[in-house]
Amino acid sequence: MDARREHEFMKINKLIIFVIACSLITTSCATMGKKAVPTKRPPIYDKPVIDSVETQSPAKELLKEGITHLKEKAHQKAEWKFEEAIKLDPDYGPAYYWLARARYRLNQIKDIIYLLEKAELLLKNSTTWIERIQKFKDLLYEKTGY
């Protein structure tokens, strides 16, 4: 009698374990299905900041020439060079920053904030550049209110 009851008890136990296991598997499957939305991201075509790259680029060459002109106070020449750099490579962030600086020296401050915003956007991965741009923005605000 005891053996028979024990056997029945075992059977019920097995059944309960089976039911629990099944329900666990089904719920986990269902939960897994809901959570795992396979989200991807498109590649972000961020250009590396060319200053940190050894290779020569025509835009970088023009930038260097422009900076030299700026140092020599040949602001018009510098502006032309920076514009040429942007024409050749419109995604070259440093050229926008330097163009803003040349125009600041030429006292053409009206829209240079947009050039700085563009530079910020293109150079967002470089903390050095962002700091540099911010500094210039502060100076601009201080001197001109823009």
Next chain:
Amino acid sequence: MFKVLKNKFFWYIILLLTIAFVGYLMYLNHIIGSRFEAKRWNLPSRIYSDTFALYPGQTTTIAELKTRLKNLGYREKSQSPEEPGQFHQQDETFEIFLHNFDYPHENFIGFPVIFQIQNKTITNLRHLTTQESVTLTHLEPELIASIYDDSMENRTFVALNHIPRMLTEAVILIEDERFYTHHGVDPIGILRALFKNITSGRVVQGGSTLTQQMVKNFFLTHEKTLLRKINEAFMAIIIDFRYSKEEVIEVYFNEIYFGQQGTTSITGVQEACRYYFSKDVSQLTASEAAMLAGIIKAPGIYSPFINTTKAKERRDLILKKLEANHVITKQTYQRALKQRLPRKGAKTQKSRAPYFIDFIRKQLKENFPASILKSEGLRIFTTLDMHWQRIAEKTVNEHLAKLEQGRPLLKKNKAQGLELEGALIALQPKTGFIRAYVGGKNYNSNQFDILSQAKRQPGSTFKPFAYLTAIDPEQTNPVFTAASILVDEPLKMKTGAGLWKPNNYDKKFHGYVRLRESLEKSYNVATVWLAEEIGLEKIVATAKKAGMNEDLKPFPSLVLGAFEVTPLELAQAYTVFPNNGQQSKPIAIRRVITPDGQILEKKSFNTKKLFSHDAIYIMNKLMQGVTDHGTGVAARAYGFDKLAAGKTGTTSEYRDAWFAGYTPDILALAWTGYKTNETTNLSGASGALPLWALFMKKVTEGKQYRDFTATENIVIVPIDKKTGLLYHRSCSERLDEYFIEGTQPTEYCHK
């Protein structure tokens, strides 16, 4: 005799004559002083295209580069170039001796370069002589047009110190050997000429000195009268007395006539060098200097473009004189004799970009009176790429001709004198630089510039601005997404003009459609439904922000482009898409420079952020769908295979066919229709898209694949094609869709 001398009356006459003569000399002196010292010529203003950069990595083809070089007057040689203006090409290797050019802020001295074009890309750019690598150099801008005064003289002033001594000596030796010793008039020369003319029985030699020739050209007319001759002689004497020989010869070289190019005369030595040798005067060889000196006597006879034999005989004679007078060495003489005379450049497809020039002139007129443009020798540097311009003009003409041949209605209209028109503009969207500008089919028959003057309905090319408003979380809440479901079912709307029932192009209703599908297939009804959902006022605000400054009213038909805009305004509005939400205003003129290098005007590009980059990226991906499998898919059939986005547009009764499309680097807009608004039976896809695609195919040849710049806020999520909800394998069909993070669907599709 004494009686006469004692006669008071006689002395009065003498006194009067002396006073008259002195007065006459003073008058001549005054004329000379006022003009000679100022050296005033009416110098035409010149309009230049943009440069073409040469650098490793620049994309071009052998054919394109050769066309560019020939249009700039470079001459192809069978061996390495030895002097500016020559090039040599063998297989993929180019050797070019670059021209000198006075850029806005740089006086460029030409040097020889060598490079290869491999896989449509410039590689291994080096200095031909030193073999040092070159990072960047340019092909100079092309002269597109000159703005002349009534005399139509093509002239560029050049100072004497830029003119090689060889040329000065050659001219003196052949025209006026005693120039440095006479006093403006040369009696010995006159007698010698007289003797020669009498002995030969005809006029073989003139007795005029260089000073007299200069006086004749600079101050007087060419009529053969005694008074003119007398004036000429006295003026020459006064000039010789007042000014140095160097000053006289400088004016002479800038005044002398060297021949005719169409309706314009080639005046002055600098223009002559450009016309005959495509080079600067400072770069002349001995042979060229001798040839130019030889032309002066009679350009109609001694021009190498008219009579090679006579030009050569005269050149050789002058070379002999140069050698005999030790101006050149015997070796130089021998070498110069062997040099070939220039031939007229190979016929290339010329373009004056007439609509663009008109567009420029209108802008210039706002700041400069016409008289200044015709006389001050201004140099106007523009943004136009002449190679692209030629492609654009050719494509417009060929495409319109094809349409008029193949379509019965257009053929019939043409037979009745109604010409189909087309226009195309291409911009660099991130700077706004206009690279090609075709304002119509034929400028000679119609100068009306469609691009800047025609107010036309944009049709469905306006729709992207409505969709942009809908998907931008900064403008619409709750925001729509590419997967949102729109309703494309019969719709009735009350308007001021009565009940309006929008219809689709295919005259069908498509029920529930995803937003992407609606834009790709250009469904009108679903778009109107969407506009009502988000609010027409918001769309008006977006359009105005994008630069469509028309008096836009929030009528439901607005979203179907039922208002007017110029193609140029529409192109400007579209710059926000490839420019990641920033707008660039179209720029045609970059600098206006005086002959002494002062900047009179500059138009600097600027860029202003108008829309969220996230929303713009989604729009770019939606419009990419238009060219990949929507109404713009035919672009692929025309062989344009680069990644691009765009939108077709067709207005009611097929009056206007549009396509506005772009890659990340080029934006182009094409239009076809009748100026008089007749129906064409052409849709955007059949009328304007082929024109756009054919143009883009040619100008992007060799360019590398580039995608639109995404932001870190963009996610790609699999959705159910039918419902736009999250995809589950039990649903219809999977589609990967772009969302701004946080706006993607959260619910799964149900079977």
